[in-house]
Amino acid sequence: MRPNTVQWRSADGRFYLKPDPSLDPLTPGGVDIIDQTLLPGSLKRITLSTPETIYDAIQRLAVRGAPAIGCAAALGLAACAQRFGTEDCAEFLRKLRQTAEYLESSRPTAVNLSWALRRCCGRTVSAQEKTVAGLLKILLTEALEILDEDIAMCSAIGQNGRTLIRDGMGILTHCNAGALATGGCGTALAPIYAAQEAGLRIRVYSDETRPLLQGARLTAWELLYSGIDVTTICDSMAAQVMREGRVDLVIVGADRVAANGDAANKIGTYQLAIAANYHHIPFYVAIPSSTIDRAAPDGSAIPIEQRHESEITTINGLRISPQKIKVYNPAFDVTPASLITGYITEKGVCSSI
Numbered sequence: 001m002r003p004n005t006v007q008w009r010s011a012d013g014r015f016y017l018k019p020d021p022s023l024d025p026l027t028p029g030g031v032d033i034i035d036q037t038l039l040p041g042s043l044k045r046i047t048l049s050t051p052e053t054i055y056d057a058i059q060r061l062a063v064r065g066a067p068a069i070g071c072a073a074a075l076g077l078a079a080c081a082q083r084f085g086t087e088d089c090a091e092f093l094r095k096l097r098q099t100a101e102y103l104e105s106s107r108p109t110a111v112n113l114s115w116a117l118r119r120c121c122g123r124t125v126s127a128q129e130k131t132v133a134g135l136l137k138i139l140l141t142e143a144l145e146i147l148d149e150d151i152a153m154c155s156a157i158g159q160n161g162r163t164l165i166r167d168g169m170g171i172l173t174h175c176n177a178g179a180l181a182t183g184g185c186g187t188a189l190a191p192i193y194a195a196q197e198a199g200l201r202i203r204v205y206s207d208e209t210r211p212l213l214q215g216a217r218l219t220a221w222e223l224l225y226s227g228i229d230v231t232t233i234c235d236s237m238a239a240q241v242m243r244e245g246r247v248d249l250v251i252v253g254a255d256r257v258a259a260n261g262d263a264a265n266k267i268g269t270y271q272l273a274i275a276a277n278y279h280h281i282p283f284y285v286a287i288p289s290s291t292i293d294r295a296a297p298d299g300s301a302i303p304i305e306q307r308h309e310s311e312i313t314t315i316n317g318l319r320i321s322p323q324k325i326k327v328y329n330p331a332f333d334v335t336p337a338s339l340i341t342g343y344i345t346e347k348g349v350c351s352s353i
């Protein structure tokens, strides 16, 4: 069985993936994650409970993938709130908003992060609770509900997307939109897991996904872990692999989908969509509805995270570029809706959002 990427760890060491009446919201626990920076070499979990460590884990991609960072931030906010050290409701809510704003600033592109934090704050602020204990119960329950819903949405995306897959197909994916990137079994990889469970034979091509190699490190690791036939290719090989007839379907995830269907995903997705379009290969984006941002009319309204130059000039700490080289490192790009065949969501497969 695949390990859970994000879970709640209570003080007595028990793990939770959904609200549970036996869980005491007043005893400080923490958000427990797999440190993805260490994969595939080592599978190590860390439990976080302070704003700084949660911000840092999201920023350095110890926890990553749009739905996973939403779930981690929500549970992380609850862990921080348990340690506010006040019995005053107004003071508690002020600290809650302040901490949520800080966590939200850790990464800008994935809308799931702000969506989950705002949902937790909104639910807690609007509750007619008169005690901090009551507010904490509402907050932790909401955070665990977000995780529970994400797990259910991933399963539904898997079942819906599985209808696109035929026996013997070659499927190409980019970055990691699997179990490691969500609370459940993934978005783009969920239909692949569902096809495997249905006994279909499939071959997966996983782009390595420079600069941080989420495909070569994470997608390769989790698909191998599940016994799925996976082949890693360099990003620059995708068009050639398509021309050789090895790819029947492309499925990717997304960090934010605008109201017109433009989809921001890991850098390199756009050129993949162009190549798929040229070769008449269907190109699908798999997303939970928490990834849709109706406030963004189109892709130009999506903020694109710029990351540190060292991600490009070094590999595993080893410098590969000349000193003083200029570097441009956008972490995401936007694929226009016109290049997207359809969207696989928890509600079904559709050609527009």
Ligand code: MRU
Binding pocket: 061, 064, 065, 066, 067, 110, 174, 175, 176, 177, 178, 181, 182, 186, 187, 188, 214, 252, 253, 254, 255, 265, 266, 267, 331
């Ligand atoms: O920078 P990352 O690794 O967080 O980027 C992740 C992606 O681009 C994923 O494809 C996206 O978040 C969808 S995860 C289900």
